[in-house]
Amino acid sequence: MDIETFELLRSTVRRFVEERLIPAEDQVDHDDAVPPGIVQEMRDLGLFGLSVPEEFGGLGLTMSEEAAIIREITRASVAFRSVIGTTVGIGSQGIVIDGTEQQKQEWLPKLATGEAVASFALTEPEAGSDAGSLRTTAVLEGDHYRVNGTKRYITNAPYAKMFTLMARTDPGVKGAGGISAFIVPADLPGISLGVPDRKMGQRGAKTCDVIFDDVMVPAANIIGGVPGQGFKTAMKVLDRGRIHIAAVSLGQIDRLIEMTLAYALDRRQFGQEIASFQLVQAMLADSKVDQIAVESMMNAIAAKFDAGEKVALECAALKYFSTEAVGRVADRAVQIFGGAGYMTEYKVERFYRDVRLLRIYEGTSQIQQTIIAKAMIRNAKA
Structure with a gap:
């Protein structure tokens, strides 16, 4: 996308966030749902198709451009980003990267317009970070696979028209080698949903179990x-997903700093605004440093990704640092707000709870540390 067109898109999204998303945050939190009208506006803006190539009806953004747009969107509650996140990520990208031409023609135009919402069905009750231990089975019977198993914490499952399903097609191969990735229409017989999860935060972002019972x-x-390439497909999408989550973290940091600075300039104690107190200034400064560090890392690593460089270690480091950083910024925000920061009347306690999940999904901080260290060791030995 040329610079002028992209800047027009970014300014349009920024206005949408200010005029529509931020004013609707309290309603989303109260109703535990994003209003259908806003979801339709997100479709109309093309936000479901950020990462889908233009030839299939998407916007075809580079990773750097996608990160910039996601940063804008996540100045509002992360629940809004969740509406498009699973479609923009592996829901579409697994097909873009490894799909057959027929699969691309059938699904990518629907995903790009938001006609079909995708969910990523990987996590299981006993398989999370250790994805290679998943137990959902897919047994070949003629020209169909019989799928059985339960997937857990599946984002957007209640709205999904399609699941990118990871299932074991070869029980004789342990670990990741026997896993295949399937495109599973959500209306196939035998698919049922569990009760929606009640979460610490991120109200409005729907997750639940998905049960596959003799699904053909x-x-x-x-x-x-x-068959047997599913885990490799997922790995190919991970780097992009980790940059995406860094952009989510950065958008939340932007908003938290904005709210905290405004409060520090407005709140008065001992006859002066609390922003004049050096210990408050120290917390503000530390949050600004985190913001600049995440922004610098994200922009540099996204540019390397777009240039085709191998950035697996850097993406793990970015995901780790950015999600830990937004946790620190949120904690300081509550501290600066003081007692008000603990009250639901002010939004910082909600952001504090919302961003906690960022250190867990798309690979926990500890998984990122393991990836980084193992890559360092391999490089040293090489």
């Missing part, structure tokens, strides 16, 4: 048409 999935729905 066409063999042609294996992404790329080749």
Whole structure:
């Protein structure tokens, strides 16, 4: 996308965030749902198709451009980003990267317009960070696979028209090698949903169990048409996803600093604004440093990603640092607000709870540390 067109998109999204999303935050928190009208406006803006190539009806943004738009969106509650996140991520990207031409033609235009919402069905009751231990099975019977298993904490499952499902097609291969990725229409017989999860934060972002009970999935729905490549497909999307989560973190940091600085300039104690107190200034300064550090890392690593460089270590470091940083910024925000920061009347306690999840999904901080260290060791030995 040329610079002029992109800047027009960014300014449009920024106005949408200010005029529509931020004013609707309290309603989303109260109703535990994003209003359908806002979801439709997100479709109209093309936000479901950020990462889908233009030839399939998407915006075809680079990683750097996607990160900039996600940063704008997540100045509002992360629940709004959740509406599009699973579609923009592996829901579409697994097909973009490894899908057959027929799969691309059938699904990418629907995903780009938001006609179809995608969910990523990987996590299980006993398989989270250790994705290679998943137990959902897909047994070949003629030209279909019989799928059985339960997936847990699946974002957007109640709205999904399609699941990118990870299932074990070869029980004889332990770990990740026997896993395949399927495109599973959500209306197939045998698919049922659990009760919506009640979470610490991120109200409005829907997750629940998805149960597959003798679901017959066409063999042609294996992404790329080749069994046993599912985990590799997921790994190819991870770097992009980790940059995306850094952008989410940065958008939340932007908003937290904005709210905290405004409060520090307005709140008075001992006859003066609390922003004049050096210990408050220290917390504000530390948050600004975190903001600049995340922004610098994200922009540099996204540019390397767009240039085709190998950035797996850098993406893990970025995801780790950015999500830990937004946790620190949120904690300082509550501290600066004082007693008010603990009250639901002020939004910082909500942001504090919302951003806590960022250190867990898309690979926990501890998984990122392991990835970074192992890559360092491999590089040293090489």
